[in-house]
Amino acid sequence: IPKMEFTGSQDPSRYRLKSEEPDGRNPRNVEHKRINHISAEAKRRGHIKSGFEVLHGLVPSLAQNASVKVSKAVVLHKGAEYIRHLKEERRAMQAEAEALREQIETINQAVILCQQQLPATGAPVSSRARNDRMNEMLDDYVRQRTQQNWKFWLFSHIVRPLFDNFVSNVSTRSTEDLCRTTSSWVDQQCTLVLLRPLIKDSMRKLSTTTHVLSDPARLPNEARLAVQKNPSGSSSQAHSSSSTHHRSTRES
Numbered sequence: 001i002p003k004m005e006f007t008g009s010q011d012p013s014r015y016r017l018k019s020e021e022p023d024g025r026n027p028r029n030v031e032h033k034r035i036n037h038i039s040a041e042a043k044r045r046g047h048i049k050s051g052f053e054v055l056h057g058l059v060p061s062l063a064q065n066a067s068v069k070v071s072k073a074v075v076l077h078k079g080a081e082y083i084r085h086l087k088e089e090r091r092a093m094q095a096e097a098e099a100l101r102e103q104i105e106t107i108n109q110a111v112i113l114c115q116q117q118l119p120a121t122g123a124p125v126s127s128r129a130r131n132d133r134m135n136e137m138l139d140d141y142v143r144q145r146t147q148q149n150w151k152f153w154l155f156s157h158i159v160r161p162l163f164d165n166f167v168s169n170v171s172t173r174s175t176e177d178l179c180r181t182t183s184s185w186v187d188q189q190c191t192l193v194l195l196r197p198l199i200k201d202s203m204r205k206l207s208t209t210t211h212v213l214s215d216p217a218r219l220p221n222e223a224r225l226a227v228q229k230n231p232s233g234s235s236s237q238a239h240s241s242s243s244t245h246h247r248s249t250r251e252s
Helices: 027-058 072-117 127-148 151-169 175-189 192-209 216-229 236-251
Strands: 004-006 015-017
Touching (some): 127 151, 127 216, 151 192
Antiparallel strands (some): 004 015
């Protein structure tokens, strides 16, 4: 138990612990506060040091010479210069973006004007160009399918006249025209009376331009070679095959 001692007035009601400092502070509390203050100060300095290290690594002119020690004042100065440089770049990019937006708007207006000048049914396309494009699409499809199964090449010979008839009679000006003319074409052209002679002519041509009758085993290779030059096999490749076939027949 700490001893009690009276103050100068010798008034028993006014006394203090002997373990207390003259100003009334407890030494343990003072030491605890001092330790907390030192710890907080060390933590603050650590945060400042870490911040300067991060800033040093973000500024290109400082990061390129990481081994060179510079003062905190230099780090702050270089950091401020780099921030000003970034702001200038940002303003330049914003100005460029705004100019590009204006160009896009101008182009969009020009496109709208051109679209308004086009006919309601679309831009006119010559029937020859349309037919050529349709045949190119069919040739590509025949080439792909023949590479998967050579028998599709034979089938393409049979459907080619029917496809040409379809291209000549079906309109593609609009979706409505396509549906209407396709339905009409199926009703008028896809009858047995008309299909029989088309298929007969295709089969006769196939038998005279390929080895389907004389040497069927050669057909797979013949089909693959044909689509490499002409998927439909109806031009030079077919004539070449026909000549070879006739020569073989005469020699035999």
